Amino acid sequence: MTIVSEQGIGVRLDDLLADREMTLTELADRVDLTVVNLSVLKNGRARAIRFSTLAALCAALDCQPGDLLTYEG
Amino acid sequence: MAEHRPSTPTRVATNLITVLIVLTMLFAAYLVGRALVGAISGGEEVVAHQEVPADRLESLPSSVVVSREVPVTIRIQDADGSQLALATARDLVVVGLGLGLLWLVRGLLLSVRAGDPFTAANVRRLRALALLVMVGFPLVGYVVQLFDGWLASSTSVGELGSTYRLALSGPLIAGLGIFVLSEVFAHGVALREDVEGTV
Numbered sequence: 687m688t689i690v691s692e693q694g695i696g697v698r699l700d701d702l703l704a705d706r707e708m709t710l711t712e713l714a715d716r717v718d719l720t721v722v723n724l725s726v727l728k729n730g731r732a733r734a735i736r737f738s739t740l741a742a743l744c745a746a747l748d749c750q751p752g753d754l755l756t757y758e759g
Numbered sequence: 760m761a762e763h764r765p766s767t768p769t770r771v772a773t774n775l776i777t778v779l780i781v782l783t784m785l786f787a788a789y790l791v792g793r794a795l796v797g798a799i800s801g802g803e804e805v806v807a808h809q810e811v812p813a814d815r816l817e818s819l820p821s822s823v824v825v826s827r828e829v830p831v832t833i834r835i836q837d838a839d840g841s842q843l844a845l846a847t848a849r850d851l852v853v854v855g856l857g858l859g860l861l862w863l864v865r866g867l868l869l870s871v872r873a874g875d876p877f878t879a880a881n882v883r884r885l886r887a888l889a890l891l892v893m894v895g896f897p898l899v900g901y902v903v904q905l906f907d908g909w910l911a912s913s914t915s916v917g918e919l920g921s922t923y924r925l926a927l928s929g930p931l932i933a934g935l936g937i938f939v940l941s942e943v944f945a946h947g948v949a950l951r952e953d954v955e956g957t958v
Contacts, residue, residue, distance in 0.1 A: 723958045733956030 688756065689730040696756035699728045702747050717742035763874030773868040780861045787854045794847040798840040805846035807833045807910035809919040833916050842913055849906035856891070856899045863888045877947035885941030893934030897925045 688696040703713060710728065714721045719739065726732050740751055747754065765773075797803030810828035835842055863884045870876050904923050911918045 727958045732958045735958050739958050
């Protein structure tokens with residue numbers, strides 16, 4: 687499921703976690719982010735994402751930024 | 760995220776402000792109590808501050824020139840009920856302004872102590888402080904002069920000086936400085952909101 691933020695950015699974190707059979711807590715541990723912050727991203731409430739966070743997520747989920755984020759207009 | 764620990768100066772300042780607020784409220788209660796006791800049993804002394812124009816000072820030698828008003832204090836011994844009421848009301852106006860200022864500053868300090876100073880509430884507090892300083896100080900100063908004049912008129916001495924001044928420049932500059940600080944805080948709030956949404 688893609689959650690779209692108010693800026694029109696779709697976040698496919700739920701789908702990627704389900705595909706990799708990973709929980710949000712496990713991902714948070716791997717990328718050194720709090721579960722709260724990951725929830726903010728997952729639920730489309732983030733206003734910005736640092737490159738360091740994006741790189742850590744892509745490494746942990748073995749994906750490209752375009753797999754995680756989409757532009758929904 | 761590391762737990763925020765307030766600095767020692769912040770903790771000391773917050774506790775000091777709280778103590779000052781309590782002392783101010785106790786002082787206000789003392790003023791009211793003294794007025795009530797004095798009205799019932801008599802014997803209370805109050806003072807009225809006046810500024811005497813130079814031309815009313817007759818006992819000085821001609822070589823002594825007084826170029827401005829001289830501050831004097833009229834001691835009213837065994838003040839009656841109305842004099843006590845005037846003196847108490849005059850003092851309570853000043854206490855009220857002081858309490859308002861202390862309360863706003865306490866709110867600011869508590870938010871700093873909690874590690875979260877850049878809030879919309881603090882922007883409002885700083886704007887209120889600016890207004891209180893810019894308008895409150897001159898207004899209270901003028902009202903105090905009015906009360907002192909009425910008190911002096913109630914005595915056999917009478918009102919010695921009739922110059923009522925509004926001290927504007929100091930409070931205006933200080934108030935403007937606080938207002939500028941409130942705008943800086945408003946900008947800080949906007950920046951904080953941006954940071955909060957960043958992962």
